[in-house]
Amino acid sequence: MPSFELDYKECVRVIWGKSFTLSFHFFIYTPVSSIKLISNEIERKEGRKINQEERIEIAYTSRLDKETGVIQYSAKIMDTDFDIVLGNASFTQYNLSLYENWTELKDVANYYSKKDQRLIEALQALLEEEWINGKGILLHSLVIKDAFQGRGIGKIAMVKMLSYWTVMGADFVILRASPLNKKHLDIPQDKTIERLVYFYESLGFEKMDIDQNELEPMMISYLQ
Numbered sequence: 001m002p003s004f005e006l007d008y009k010e011c012v013r014v015i016w017g018k019s020f021t022l023s024f025h026f027f028i029y030t031p032v033s034s035i036k037l038i039s040n041e042i043e044r045k046e047g048r049k050i051n052q053e054e055r056i057e058i059a060y061t062s063r064l065d066k067e068t069g070v071i072q073y074s075a076k077i078m079d080t081d082f083d084i085v086l087g088n089a090s091f092t093q094y095n096l097s098l099y100e101n102w103t104e105l106k107d108v109a110n111y112y113s114k115k116d117q118r119l120i121e122a123l124q125a126l127l128e129e130e131w132i133n134g135k136g137i138l139l140h141s142l143v144i145k146d147a148f149q150g151r152g153i154g155k156i157a158m159v160k161m162l163s164y165w166t167v168m169g170a171d172f173v174i175l176r177a178s179p180l181n182k183k184h185l186d187i188p189q190d191k192t193i194e195r196l197v198y199f200y201e202s203l204g205f206e207k208m209d210i211d212q213n214e215l216e217p218m219m220i221s222y223l224q
Contacts, residue, residue, distance in 0.1 A: 052152070052153070053156050055080055056077065056156050056157065056160070057078050057160075058077055058089075058157060058160050058161060059076040059078055060074075060075050060164070061073070061074050062074075068098075069098040070092060070093070070094055070108065070112065071092065072092050072112075073091050073092065074088065074090050075088060075090070075091075075161070076088055077089065077144070077157045085145070086144060086145060086148045086157075087142070087143050087144035088141075089139070089142045089143070089157065089161065090139075090140045090141045091137050091140055091161075091173075092112065092137070092138045093136070093137055093138075093168070094108075094120075094135065094137075094138065095135050096133055096135065096136060097133045097134070101131055105120055106120050106121060106124075115176065116138055118176075119138050119174050119175075119176065119218060120138075122174070123172075123174055123208075125208075126208050126220065134170075134172075134224075136170065136171060136173075136174065137165050137170045138173075138174055138175070139174070139175040140175075142157065142158065144157075154199070155199070155202070155203070158203050159203065162203065162204075162221065165223055166223045169224075170223050170224075171222070172221065172222050172223060172224075173205075174221075175200070175218070176216050176217070177200060177216055177217050177218075177219055178193070178216040179196070190215065193215060193216055197217060200219050200221075201219075203221065204221050205219040205221045206219060206220055208220050
């Protein structure tokens with residue numbers, strides 16, 4: 001049977017999340033489909049599991065627009081043991097105290113995108129207040145790479161980001177439960193949206209219910 005060599009990082013990618021450390025090159029004489037069985041056996045012998053939550057960290061980068069006061073963030077979701085990027089996220093912070101009224105805030109949001117403006121409009125309709133202060137987060141995307149899905153990484157990442165936003169002093173997070181790649185869905189879009197809604201509800205988000213006819217509901221989580 002032919003052999004092939006997997007280097008250190010490739011082995012980690014195939015059997016990520018299993019409780020052993022590789023620090024050298026080695027040869028595998030079985031098909032790739034058998035690697036999972038091998039890793040399970042090693043885990044059984046060691047009798048322990050790595051705490052996945054402790055291994056996952058979020059690396060943030062930000063850019064402040066001095067004219068508008070808006071801060072745009074990108075985030076990498078990392079496995080710190082092996083320095084692997086598991087996914088990414090993007091969001092925007094609005095400091096509401098910088099604006100005179102809802103109209104000015106919506107104009108600023110529209111400058112960045114129609115999606116931002118729509119979320120701010122939904123927030124205004126939900127609160128039914130003349131004006132509010134505080135900080136708001138608009139979550140644009142949360143994506144876990146295909147190879148790492150189904151492991152609870154998205155939920156761990158969201159919990160960590162919610163904690164980060166709370167420490168930042170944000171008062172709320174708003175988002176639209178929308179699949180990013182609508183053209184490549186393996187299941188019907190409405191079912192995908194239902195799963196997204198359930199996912200965010202499990203993290204404390206609520207539907208804003210501004211427009212009952214919208215297929216992709218907007219959701220909010222109050223942090224303070």
